[in-house]
Amino acid sequence: MLKLTKKADYGLMALKYLAEHPEAVALSAKDVADAYGIPAQLLAKILQQLTKKGLLRSHAGMNGGYALARDAREISAFEVILAIDGPFFITSCTKGTKACELTPSCTIKEPLARVNETIAGVLKSISIQDLAEHEHQPAKASEGHGLVALTL
Amino acid sequence: MLKLTKKADYGLMALKYLAEHPEAVALSAKDVADAYGIPAQLLAKILQQLTKKGLLRSHAGMNGGYALARDAREISAFEVILAIDGPFFITSCTKGTKACELTPSCTIKEPLARVNETIAGVLKSISIQDLAEHEHQPAKASEGHGLVALTL
DNA sequence: CTGAATGCGGACCTATCCAGTCGGATATTC
């Protein structure tokens, strides 16, 4: 279906939340989870993962919690998704190092790899800061086809 | 992981194969499946689905099979994926009609919807014909015109 | 007319993986 996992969603939401509260020294996983109604333990693991990847700084103990490791402008959505979901490929055949086994098949793979790069590029161009300041208008809701229903 | 299902891959491969064999009146699901080492019965169902969606024409009986319903240039990868995997949303929260329940949460959703549009746009710009002639050239989509712009 | 080749489509099985939970350890502060 070409969609993000909930974990990635949660991770983005959490980072956005942290970016929106720069005054706080640190916010606990529970704080963020409560703010969004996310299962706290699940979010905790996600934040731990993001910490391991260097996107967050953590501090245990009372009044501990998480804070962004860098400026919100310096963290891209791409990094977050990559940290949580691992490397992604739009083609299902490219798994890790070795190419498609049913070999002559994936002539498909090559053009789609370009699509993949495009997607990655777009995600890299979006920073947590961009998510935090969401005063954008839905703009031109897809006029071409009503296929991509993004009406909220 | 943000990847296509194998079914969608198979579908694209099959359409590409049909586009590469315009001389054939019709090719059976088995023909295509054998050419790529795809499970025949599975591919059959995929092709049936594409037929229902109007991307293919089918003909039963001996020497029957499938053929493209339109010119290969007039069929986009987007249509194929949509026909097989159904509408896709990059955000996991938007399921069908109703919006995210944990509501104030998904301020995330709005910027990602734009990413979604971008992806859809790229996929719409790729035709089956593009896949068939895989002469590594079609860099047209990446030539920074609108598609990847995504003004934030 | 009969049989083979094909499309059509529902039911089903299975493996994988996501989402979420549990339990316990370690660190820090008061």
Next chain:
DNA sequence: GAATATCCGACTGGATAGGTCCGCATTCAG
């Protein structure tokens, strides 16, 4: 030392993708 945190591995339940099976309908060749 108690309370609040992060940290981390293991487990479970459910959804979904991938694939199979079987029976029926359609077409065509002999």
